[in-house]
Amino acid sequence: MQLKQIPDPVGGDVSVGAHGRGLNFPEEPPRPGKAIELADGVLWMRLPVAGRLQHVNIYALDDGDEWTLIDCGQQDAASMEALQALLSGPLRRKPVRNLVLTHHHADHAGGTASLVVQGARPWASRAAWLHLRMLSLETPGTMLPTRTAFNRWLGMSSEEAAALAAAVKNLTLLAPTPPPGYRRLEEGQALTMGRRSWRVRLGDGHAPEHASFWSEDGSLVIIGDQALPSISASLGVDVHEPHRDTVGDWLSASSRLGALADERRLVLPGHERPYRGLSFRLRQIADKHNAVLARLRSSLEIGPCTAMQTLKQALGDELLQEDSSAAAEVMAHLLHLEKRGEAVSQLGKDGALHFARAS
The missing domain is CATH 3.60.15.10 (Ribonuclease Z/Hydroxyacylglutathione hydrolase-like)
Structure with missing residues (x-):
């Protein structure tokens, strides 16, 4: 020892x-x-x-x-x-x-x-x-x-979701x-x-x-x-x-x-x-x-987005298994903005949660 x-x-x-x-x-x-x-x-x-x-x-x-x-x-x-x-x-x-x-x-x-x-x-x-x-x-x-x-x-x-699951x-x-x-x-x-x-x-x-x-x-x-x-x-x-x-x-x-x-x-x-x-x-x-919350606020100013769209803007289109965890982290920050009244979300027909800036 x-x-x-x-x-x-x-x-x-x-x-x-x-x-x-x-x-x-x-x-x-x-x-x-x-x-x-x-x-x-x-x-x-x-x-x-x-x-x-x-x-x-x-x-x-x-x-x-x-x-x-x-x-x-x-x-x-x-x-x-x-x-x-x-x-x-x-x-x-x-x-x-x-x-x-x-x-x-x-x-x-x-x-x-x-x-x-x-x-x-x-x-x-x-x-x-x-x-x-x-x-x-x-x-x-x-x-x-x-x-x-x-x-x-x-x-x-659909393909990404099934493969990572x-x-x-x-x-x-x-x-x-x-x-x-x-x-x-x-x-x-x-x-x-x-x-x-x-x-x-x-x-x-x-x-x-x-x-x-x-x-x-x-x-x-x-x-x-x-x-x-x-x-x-x-x-x-x-x-x-x-x-x-x-x-x-x-x-x-x-x-x-x-x-x-x-x-x-x-x-x-x-x-x-x-x-x-x-x-x-x-x-x-x-x-x-x-700082992540501030960047997401700026993203929402541009237009509605999903957690995965926000992540791919930063990482590109190549998806790795670890990116599901990264997307879940982005989602957590978007949900926090929503709880604070700075964002709103709507479930789309594609099954994804879409966020927009709160009016």
Whole structure:
């Protein structure tokens, strides 16, 4: 196990450019199968995930004769093999007795069923747990018509909509059905993990009731995907709740969490590296979303558009599988403008939602 001391808050590597001036990155990532001790009894580890992100961070908190694990990766061969290597390596001295989930997405919670079988007690917000169980019961075949209609609603052609709906992976492989029982995380709840006192704060936007954990001593915050250091977690609407105002939810949650943020805290994110500068980062992400809203207002001045038309204006006509997520993100911002009274929408005969500037 690699052991490193936390540098003084004013020291470390202050990154600029892609990471933005004002963020401080005091640690390098752990190697596969290894852990870095970020603070007394707080271990940082990584598991592989498919796609652009390549990894997810998990954290183990030392509870004396057992571990509390924050998130657990997805249920595929590479991730589960890496998790077992950690269980038999840095964590081999003690069992994992508590599994605490930041949110329900498969790259963070897919391994839940496997760890529960091994004796872990699952903790999650109610929305996270219900979403995890709901998604684990889906199969691509049963959802194919719904996903195709959702893609048409975003403004894709019939061919694009059907092809991208068929490309969705079987979620039952990434997140097998967890048991019905769990322990609920609630806003303001006090927890003891890793021989520290923590306060639960629930975010939103990227995932409903996204849990973050704030140490009462002011030194740490486990933020999950609510505020990543150099990428903005997706706020795209999804097929299960397509009209949800994810952008408004995130902006509201960001305001609440920003009031609690202290730049001295070491922020433990779900991806990339731990950092300091949470207040700055929350403002930076909010500025990014407000800039997107401003560009969309300008687009609506030109004339009515769908989410997909707006996206293709920026990316061109070549459609990739990832563009369905990008279109869903554009849709989320258009819906936020509509909620604010700055846009109106109408469902067209083509099955797409068309937006225009509010008169």
